[in-house]
Amino acid sequence: DVKVTQSSRYLVKRTGEKVFLECVQDMDHENMFWYRQDPGLGLRLIYFSYDVKMKEKGDIPEGYSVSREKKERFSLILESASTNQTSMYLCASSLSKGLGSFDEQYFGPGTRLTVT
Amino acid sequence: AQSVTQLDSHVSVSEGTPVLLRCNYSSSYSPSLFWYVQHPNKGLQLLLKYTSAATLVKGINGFEAEFKKSETSFHLTKPSAHMSDAAEYFCVLSGTYKYIFGTGTRLKVLA
Numbered sequence: 001d002v003k004v005t006q007s008s009r010y011l012v013k014r015t016g017e018k019v020f021l022e023c024v025q026d027m028d029h030e031n032m033f034w035y036r037q038d039p040g041l042g043l044r045l046i047y048f049s050y051d052v053k054m055k056e057k058g059d060i061p062e063g064y065s066v067s068r069e070k071k072e073r074f075s076l077i078l079e080s081a082s083t084n085q086t087s088m089y090l091c092a093s094s095l096s097k098g099l100g101s102f103d104e105q106y107f108g109p110g111t112r113l114t115v116t
Numbered sequence: 117a118q119s120v121t122q123l124d125s126h127v128s129v130s131e132g133t134p135v136l137l138r139c140n141y142s143s144s145y146s147p148s149l150f151w152y153v154q155h156p157n158k159g160l161q162l163l164l165k166y167t168s169a170a171t172l173v174k175g176i177n178g179f180e181a182e183f184k185k186s187e188t189s190f191h192l193t194k195p196s197a198h199m200s201d202a203a204e205y206f207c208v209l210s211g212t213y214k215y216i217f218g219t220g221t222r223l224k225v226l227a
Contacts, residue, residue, distance in 0.1 A: 004159075033215075042219050043206070050213075058214075090159055097148075100212045104150050107159035
């Protein structure tokens with residue numbers, strides 16, 4: 001069974017702090033993704049990575065950066081947390097099927113981040 | 117352009133009655149389609165997937181979906197709802213280098 005784990009289920013940080021959200025998958029998937037989920041807005045893609053040290057901006061990358069130094073680990077970094085980054089953050093991973101298409105995603109349990 | 121439309125934002129059914137959650141898609145090529153379920157404060161769990169092998173796809177927990185190319189639909193059904201099915205459901209299309217999510221359908225199951 002694929003397992004995607006996230007470092008924290010709940011996190012409370014202060015405005016201006018640097019925040020690290022960690023995601024680890026154990027099935028040797030090439031692709032990893034970070035989403036945020038907000039009521040009424042659905043899931044929005046922040047960044048994704050299709051290989052080690054590779055990253056691509058998603059739909060809402062502003063205020064975030066990512067790091068993928070090892071295949072199994074994908075980190076999301078909030079350089080200077082702000083209250084509008086209070087949200088549920090979901091990590092996912094998937095295999096590639098070739099020609100730019102992906103197989104199903106496996107999601108972690110989510111991190112509910114509150115910035116005060 | 118590729119897109120996914122979930123036709124109902126909320127669906128209410130009584131326990132023991134059938135469930136129908138509707139999803140239409142738009143894609144210029146044969147898509148891969150998925151249904152996910154999300155229980156409160158949890159991640160998304162894969163219910164089933166369509167990848168062109170068979171048009172009727174069976175998933176976990178008694179759910180199934182039928183891919184209909186002529187109608188560009190991929191509706192999710194279950195013969196008999198259970199209280200534990202109350203959750204949010206997402207229809208997802210695998211596009212080119214990205215996934216396209218529907219806006220979700222919240223299923224309420226009444227006792």
